Amino acid sequence: MTLRLFDTEARALREFTPLAPGHASIYLCGATVQGDPHIGHVRSGVAFDVLRRWLLAHDYDVAFVRNVTDIDDKILNKAAEAGRPWWEWAATYERSFDRAYEQLGVLAPSAEPRATGHVTQMVELMARLIDAGHAYAAAGDVYFDVRSFPAYGALSGHKLDDVHQGESAAEGKRDPRDFTLWKAEKPGEPSWPTPWGRGRPGWHLECSAMAEAYLGAEFDIHCGGLDLVFPHHENELAQSRAAGDGFARYWLHNGWVTMGGEKMSKSLGNVLSVPNVLKRVRPQELRFYLGGAHYRSMLEYSDHALDVAAETYRGIEAFVLKTQERAGEIPVGKWTAEFAAALDDDLGVPKALAEIHGRQREGNRALAAGDLDAAVAIAGQVRAMMGILGVDPLDPHWVSGTADGSALHDALDVLVRANLEARQRAKADKDWAAADEIRDRLAMAGVEVTDTPNGPEWAVKTNHNEAGQ
Numbered sequence: 001m002t003l004r005l006f007d008t009e010a011r012a013l014r015e016f017t018p019l020a021p022g023h024a025s026i027y028l029c030g031a032t033v034q035g036d037p038h039i040g041h042v043r044s045g046v047a048f049d050v051l052r053r054w055l056l057a058h059d060y061d062v063a064f065v066r067n068v069t070d071i072d073d074k075i076l077n078k079a080a081e082a083g084r085p086w087w088e089w090a091a092t093y094e095r096s097f098d099r100a101y102e103q104l105g106v107l108a109p110s111a112e113p114r115a116t117g118h119v120t121q122m123v124e125l126m127a128r129l130i131d132a133g134h135a136y137a138a139a140g141d142v143y144f145d146v147r148s149f150p151a152y153g154a155l156s157g158h159k160l161d162d163v164h165q166g167e168s169a170a171e172g173k174r175d176p177r178d179f180t181l182w183k184a185e186k187p188g189e190p191s192w193p194t195p196w197g198r199g200r201p202g203w204h205l206e207c208s209a210m211a212e213a214y215l216g217a218e219f220d221i222h223c224g225g226l227d228l229v230f231p232h233h234e235n236e237l238a239q240s241r242a243a244g245d246g247f248a249r250y251w252l253h254n255g256w257v258t259m260g261g262e263k264m265s266k267s268l269g270n271v272l273s274v275p276n277v278l279k280r281v282r283p284q285e286l287r288f289y290l291g292g293a294h295y296r297s298m299l300e301y302s303d304h305a306l307d308v309a310a311e312t313y314r315g316i317e318a319f320v321l322k323t324q325e326r327a328g329e330i331p332v333g334k335w336t337a338e339f340a341a342a343l344d345d346d347l348g349v350p351k352a353l354a355e356i357h358g359r360q361r362e363g364n365r366a367l368a369a370g371d372l373d374a375a376v377a378i379a380g381q382v383r384a385m386m387g388i389l390g391v392d393p394l395d396p397h398w399v400s401g402t403a404d405g406s407a408l409h410d411a412l413d414v415l416v417r418a419n420l421e422a423r424q425r426a427k428a429d430k431d432w433a434a435a436d437e438i439r440d441r442l443a444m445a446g447v448e449v450t451d452t453p454n455g456p457e458w459a460v461k462t463n464h465n466e467a468g469q
């Protein structure tokens with residue numbers, strides 16, 4: 001595998017050579033869990049899941065860390081407005097993000113560290129920076145001294161004179177371009193002890209400390225959305241390198257989901273929540289849509305574009321299902337050389353999809369010609385390639401997640417019906433105890449039985465609405 005990735009720091013495609021052969025360590029900036037995810041939020045999760053799957057397919061041992069920022073001004077403010085504890089607010093929306101990732105078939109991270117669980121590491125990192133003369137404490141805050149790090153701005157291309165951290169002026173800050181590592185305690189806000197007083201972490205510090213804790217002082221790839229290049233990643237890099245760590249060796253950034261030409265963003269109000277979109281299309285179709293564009297390009301949302309992607313997905317799915325119907329089984333095959341070349345070229349998913357469509361057409365021709373062996377072989381290739389993109393139509397994730405017509409549902413139906421027939425026989429024999437026992441057993445398994453004029457009907461009780469399924 002000769003994988004080339006566009007490295008934001010080098011501003012060029014670079015061949016990926018891991019720090020340790022056969023291992024890849026990846027850090028992805030996760031969500032600030034302040035509200036439900038919109039489809040822009042989950043794009044990075046989907047895009048870099050493809051990178052992970054491609055490395056896994058080449059037998060890499062991948063350590064994939066995606067953090068949760070569970071302490072932040074926005075979380076504190078929103079929780080306070082709602083009159084709820086901040087930790088409950090964060091936990092609620094962390095679950096909401098987890099559910100969205102799960103629905104879209106994003107592989108669970110190797111570790112999902114929360115910022116609040118890593119304050120010790122943050123304090124240690126600050127101590128190293130202060131000792132090395134790169135940071136200072138003032139009035140309970142701790143700042144990074146930007147001028148002490150000559151390479152500052154190298155990632156984003158900012159000249160020092162043009163740097164605006166987006167932070168307000170503060171007592172004791174030596175230079176307006178310095179950024180906050182640690183915020184002094186405010187009344188009523190959560191805080192942790194440090195040698196410089198109680199307070200809470202700044203966002204940038206969190207990721208540097210968590211990346212090092214899990215992936216070491218130097219690791220392979222740091223990923224995130226394009227908006228994070230500055231200041232977030234510039235500041236992460238400055239902190240970690242100033243502290244003597246090699247930090248990330250490659251920086252990858254995904255483009256935005258836009259609507260009306262602007263970044264989909266809560267503050268602009270042009271957002272579509274994941275559950276809402278899943279009322280229109282199935283999760284695998286949404287994933288196919290979000291993951292179908294090149295990860296670095298902008299993806300302008302429209303209902304029409306989403307519908308077209310869903311229809312395209314259904315075309316590929318129909319070919320695989322039709323072949324499966326005739327052949328019985330479609331073993332996962334191997335991707336083609338064209339597909340590999342496309343993905344190796346900075347994860348060129350659009351070209352990879354063109355290859356899949358080509359195979360699909362060839363497969364449909366084979367089906368039409370009655371050449372089932374050829375169709376099965378091609379469907380196996382299609383499954384392998386779609387699997388790398390996380391959307392293999394026969395992946396059990398989609399099959400079991402789809403309540404109607406799925407293999408799992410059909411299997412369950414056979415078992416439940418057998419139980420219901422036994423219950424009918426027990427009733428006919430006036431063996432009420434046996435009939436009740438069967439009903440109770442089904443209830444314990446979460447199967448709810450309703451007697452209707454057409455006979456008993458059953459459904460699995462769920463605790464949440466399975467939107468779109």
Ligand SMILES: Nc1ncnc2c1ncn2[C@@H]1O[C@H](COP(=O)(O)OP(=O)(O)OP(=O)(O)O)[C@@H](O)[C@H]1O
Nearest residue numbers: 031032040041043224225255256257263264265266
């Ligand atoms: N429209 C979008 N398209 C792609 N990625 C996005 C989009 N909006 C946010 N992200 C990414 O989601 C991740 C989490 O971002 P964060 O929680 O800071 O949200 P945000 O950018 O403040 O979103 P919002 O503006 O909607 O509040 C970041 O990596 C960010 O780049």
Ligand SMILES: [Zn+2]
Nearest residue numbers: 029030207232
């Ligand atoms: Zn981060």
